Amino acid sequence: MTRVRSRSASSHAQQHLNGLAKLSQSLRARPDHGLEMAALSRADIENFLNRMSFLQANGHFTLNTRRAYLMKARNALREARAMGLTRPGSPMAGLPDDFVITRRDIPKAAEPSEEGQDLPPEILRQLCSHLDRFEEMCCRELRVAVEIIIDTGRRPDEICRLDLDCLTRDGQGKPVLVYSNWKEERIGRELPVHESTAALIRAQQERVRTRFPGRPASGLVLLPTGQQNPNGAKSYDSNYLSCQHRDWVEAIPDLHLDDGTVFDKEKVFPYAYRHSYAQRHADNRVPIDVLAELLDHDSYESTRCYYRVKQVRLREAVDKVTQMQFNRHGERVWGAVTSFLDAERTRRAIGSVVAPFGTCSEPTNVAAGGGACPLRFRCVGCDHFSTDVSYLPELRAYLDDLLRTRERLRAMTEADDWARAEAAPSEEEIRRVRRLVRRVTENIDQLTDDERDQIQQAAAIVRKTRQGFLGMPRIRQPLPDLRPERPA
Incomplete structure (x- = not known):
């Protein structure tokens, strides 16, 4: 029996039934069609596993679907034993102990795409410019749902099922969205939102009150469906929203990245807005503990899945930035190089450590992980030091600090010469x-x-990797200013 108590309980039960149905189909190949419980064995489990692998390989379903079937069948068998259903006189009496799907039988999940699921800012801007078309194709309520999802990063189901009185104010008078995290069964969660989002919600609340006059607010939902809903208590379904959203995305003109490349519309779906919300905050250096709270995650590991600097972008950025690398005299080091071999990247990575304003290749300091500089970090006086354009803001800040320190010390009269x-x-x-x-x-x-x-742009990407620790954004720092320095 599923422990889920939300409206998705039937879906969870159906998933377990689907897993058992696949197992039953495999057992039908036996002479007894799998009806003799005591005759079953580990060999039947192996046949089931091989059948599922074969079906996946021939395109009947994906790896994730195969994993889901196996996990649900495994859970059902385990729960049946825990409930005593294999005892004498019970429905599954005589089922052998080796008729079990183990953790090792479940294939590993596919490696997550380096691309991520967040939408680039320019794609979001283009989508928002076509929201009027979305409203024309379906209704005002679903447009509002999409706007709130984009603004708040909530799951589509959480927004579709908002109550009418979902907006409140905190102690400072700032707007707060009250929603329920149905996935984790957390009811009455609160999320700070912008005034523009609050205004959108208030306008929708007025529409609902006008549409259902005399009905108490406690019985109304924010996004009531237009069919078979005389009391205003029935919300739009998130699956229906996804279908309408897909039709809209396919109907609007092609979406283009800033470089002119046509963006794949298959990557535009309601849940991608949640990833985009997380990436926007990560790009703005929101600490991971705050971001986890914003996404209502218990684990930082879950939060890290929603944002990252993509490895392909990072490699391209490193190549571009390293082409603008300089030694301590300001001379270009790799001016003629257009791309680095993997071996060269590896050699440079293990043969240097990060210094305050660049990298250091001095052997003693490298061996000590950057903590044993023989020159006490006078980097600009050492031939082992190099820097690149991504460090330009730090170099300028360091120069300003040196000048301020010099002037401050000159003005001191209470210290000896x-x-x-x-x-x-x-x-x-x-x-x-x-x-x-x-x-x-x-x-x-x-x-x-x-x-x-x-x-x-490349320097900004490289700088982002330096601001974090194990992928966690920490400190807000300015993007590199590559404009020519003004004369003093």
């Missing part, structure tokens, strides 16, 4: 850092506008 001299940055270091910043900026200024935009 020798103490101020020891604490002050050297004029040579200031000169070296200023020269490095100038030469990196000059090289960037020689690029075309298109090349400069590509480098800036």
